[in-house]
Amino acid sequence: MGDNKNKLSRREFLTAAGIGAATCVASAAAISPLLKLTNKFSLEEFLQKNYRELTPEDKKRIFKRLEREISKKYGVKAKISDPPPLKGVKYAMVINVGRCIGCRKCVYACMKENNNSRSPQVQYIRVMRMEKGKIDLETAVHDYPESEAGQTDKYWYMPVQCHQCEDPPCVKVCPVSATWKEPDGIVVVDYNWCIGCRYCLAACPYYGRRFNWAEPQIPKNELNPDMAYLSNRPRYKGNAEKCTFCLQRTRNGRYTACVEACPTGARKFGNLLDAESEVRKIIDKERVFILKEELNTIPKMYYVFSKA
């Protein structure tokens, strides 16, 4: 009796083996899409540390690898730099909504400068169109057609982007510290460290963050080769990203792309700690409005209602 119990019959063995083989093949087939990732995924990238733990040698090596990857993917010789934050500087932007005509030039200048994905479209700036005489964001429209732009007698326009908060809610919620506030007030993201959980998108009260739902696509001839690690290098699928006040430009003394593109001069940019700067003069002299001030995030984006 005991012998019979332990013995495996031929039929039982074959069925068990059949099931085993089928499950093995099924699970192998199920994970087969991972094989496609081998081209995009390297061990070096896997072992890369958070940006803030990198030594200068590490950075040099990583930047070289990224440049190689970009030139392989886009056929463009890019240069990844890492401009350090300037001392004694806090960046701020002032938008004069009295003079904004809603032409959306800033939106596309930003896309071009920051190598944003063209398809699916990622835009850092939203221009809200509101009825004249009302400040009601609930009825604001941000996908108004071109024909409704520039009609300053009917509507008024309010561009909204990342407010570079002094107490940023997006940084608080990040579970892996992939985003932080730099000493000059710019909130940045380490795209290689981001896990794509989208907590920051949910936490931001201004909808200042964007998510790459698909592989970002940029035409090769439109890629901006002047890149910085923390700002405008090409992003990956599953990355959160945001406006960085064009730190590859501003830390080298230049204006941001949106300020430069604005045809009416509604955008002003400068150093908040310098009493002689453009933004300080406006904040001192004009009526300044802060969007969602009650949330106490202390944004460094100010709105001014001034016609003259």
Added chain:
Amino acid sequence: MNRNVKLWLFITVPLCCLLVIVFIVSGFTFKSPVPPAKPLSSKWYIPETPRENIIENEVVVGNCWICHAMWVPIPDPNVIRPIGAHPEVILKHGKNKRCYNCHMITDRSRYTSDDGKGLLYTNVAQLCGRCHGIVYRNWLNGTHGVNRGKWAPKKPFDVTKFQCNYCHDPHQPKYKFRHMAPPPTWDKKFIRTKKVEIFKEGEM
């Protein structure tokens, strides 16, 4: 092995085989639903003020004296606009209809100024400031107007501060908008088709 187990095997083994086929086929035939990227039009992002190209390409500055000093006599100062003078210029500057309010009557390369010496083309903002004082003060402070270059200028040529006529046509100073960029593109289900309802006061 009892019968129940055997019955389940008849279901599970073919199911596994089917899944294998489904996974393999779907892995090879997967197509991204994202459409290919379209290039941006350079009109949407190239920085320009409304009259920048016109100023740089069309206006010849400082050559008015070729005609005005040699052949055209100095007109009567009481005339608002001499007949037949520059018919292509359409003047829509409000009450300011007299040519010689701005253009100096004795030297047409210059503009009028309070001290009578006349202003050169490069200082045209001072001319506008004679009437539009508040805007002129704001422009000096940097709250009105467009700057290009660097946000923290250290050398004199680090920053370009545009004069009034780079945006406003002096003869028709009302701002003219040139290029408008299209709205963001979304999936079709997100595109607005109806007019947005706006609450009127007292409805709530």
